Amino acid sequence: MSCNELLSLHNGLQIPVLGLGTWQASDVEIETALEIALEMGYRHIDTALRYGNEGAIGKVLKRWLDAGKIKREELFISTKLPLNLNRPHEVETTFQKSLANLQLDYIDLYLIHTPFTVFTNEDGSVKFDKEGLVEVDSTTDHVATWAEMEKLVEKGWTKSIGVSNFSKEQIQRLLKNCKIRPANLQIEHHVYLQQRDLIDFCKAEDITVTACSPLGSKGNYVKLNAKNGIQRRVPDLLEIPEVKEIAVAHNKTSAQVLLRWIIETGVSTIPKSTNPEHLRENMNIFDFDLTAEEMDKLLSLDRNFRICDLAMFRGIERHPEFTFKNQYTK
Numbered sequence: 001m002s003c004n005e006l007l008s009l010h011n012g013l014q015i016p017v018l019g020l021g022t023w024q025a026s027d028v029e030i031e032t033a034l035e036i037a038l039e040m041g042y043r044h045i046d047t048a049l050r051y052g053n054e055g056a057i058g059k060v061l062k063r064w065l066d067a068g069k070i071k072r073e074e075l076f077i078s079t080k081l082p083l084n085l086n087r088p089h090e091v092e093t094t095f096q097k098s099l100a101n102l103q104l105d106y107i108d109l110y111l112i113h114t115p116f117t118v119f120t121n122e123d124g125s126v127k128f129d130k131e132g133l134v135e136v137d138s139t140t141d142h143v144a145t146w147a148e149m150e151k152l153v154e155k156g157w158t159k160s161i162g163v164s165n166f167s168k169e170q171i172q173r174l175l176k177n178c179k180i181r182p183a184n185l186q187i188e189h190h191v192y193l194q195q196r197d198l199i200d201f202c203k204a205e206d207i208t209v210t211a212c213s214p215l216g217s218k219g220n221y222v223k224l225n226a227k228n229g230i231q232r233r234v235p236d237l238l239e240i241p242e243v244k245e246i247a248v249a250h251n252k253t254s255a256q257v258l259l260r261w262i263i264e265t266g267v268s269t270i271p272k273s274t275n276p277e278h279l280r281e282n283m284n285i286f287d288f289d290l291t292a293e294e295m296d297k298l299l300s301l302d303r304n305f306r307i308c309d310l311a312m313f314r315g316i317e318r319h320p321e322f323t324f325k326n327q328y329t330k
């Protein structure tokens with residue numbers, strides 16, 4: 001097995017179960033890391049207009065494609081329609097920005113990044129009112145935005161479309177009102193936030209699921225929250241005793257066990273790393289199997305603990321489509 005083991009999307013396209021996440025990777029970091037990752041064999045890259053690094057990723061992809069080191073069809077590139085530009089009239093122009101940044105003729109998977117909409121300042125930063133609350137735009141209309149997403153497929157600009165951070169109810173509404181079904185849902189998914197109902201629902205509807213923050217994001221949200229004056233303790237998933245114990249039994253690391261558990265449940269995942277050792281480690285998860293007992297032990301760890309709670313966006317929960325409020329955090 002290799003890191004390009006594939007899951008099939010309903011449209012016949014295939015997504016490598018292991019991809020490279022790129023959130024919080026600067027241009028310089030991602031340029032170097034992506035070169036290394038492609039050399040190692042990574043073929044699935046996840047980015048977003050909001051990450052600000054599509055241009056750097058595009059530069060590397062162009063170098064590889066122009067040099068004939070890779071064929072376009074060997075790559076699986078996903079990017080996302082941001083939370084400040086997801087009104088129907090903004091879909092096409094926003095998509096075109098990503099396509100130009102990535103220097104590609106088409107995207108493999110284009111996702112609506114969040115089910116809610118916010119206003120931003122001219123520099124793109126999220127707008128807060130005088131009380132320090134995020135200025136939400138409650139006019140979000142998923143069905144109308146989705147109709148514009150479908151046009152991107154019809155024009156051949158993206159092979160597949162999907163959603164991220166959507167709830168089961170929001171996806172059900174899309175399914176009732178679409179011409180093209182969502183091919184993928186990207187959600188926070190790890191041993192402490194398993195979202196089994198949502199994943200089972202997607203599987204039954206032939207919607208693939210991609211786990212983001214599979215390693216618990218290693219303090220990234222803690223830092224973001226702290227910048228905004230919010231102190232919140234987040235557990236380190238790599239230090240969970242049960243995970244460490246399983247890792248020792250297989251002569252693997254905790255990160256490898258966490259990733260292996262996700263792919264063994266038929267979900268793809270996109271750990272982020274710009275560290276060559278971590279890139280290699282995260283890829284080396286195709287030479288061992290977890291036992292049924294170990295799988296059960298990991299399943300039993302669920303705490304419904306959302307790490308990416310967007311606490312730094314105070315007031316975001318006032319948006320009618322905000323999806324994280326049914327999760328408890330502690």
Ligand SMILES: NC(=O)c1ccc[n+]([C@@H]2O[C@H](COP(=O)([O-])OP(=O)(O)OC[C@H]3O[C@@H](n4cnc5c(N)ncnc54)[C@H](OP(=O)(O)O)[C@@H]3O)[C@@H](O)[C@H]2O)c1
Binds near residue numbers: 021024217279
């Ligand atoms: N759709 C969404 O709303 C959404 C939300 C969050 C994330 N995402 C996507 O999912 C990707 C992954 O999520 P994430 O970046 O939040 O978190 P993550 O992949 O769970 O964790 C990334 C952190 O773990 C470290 N790391 C990576 N491999 C490691 C290893 N083997 N051992 C120890 N530390 C390791 C990384 O540092 P080093 O770089 O130093 O290795 C980084 O600090 C994102 O990059 C993004 O593409 C999407």
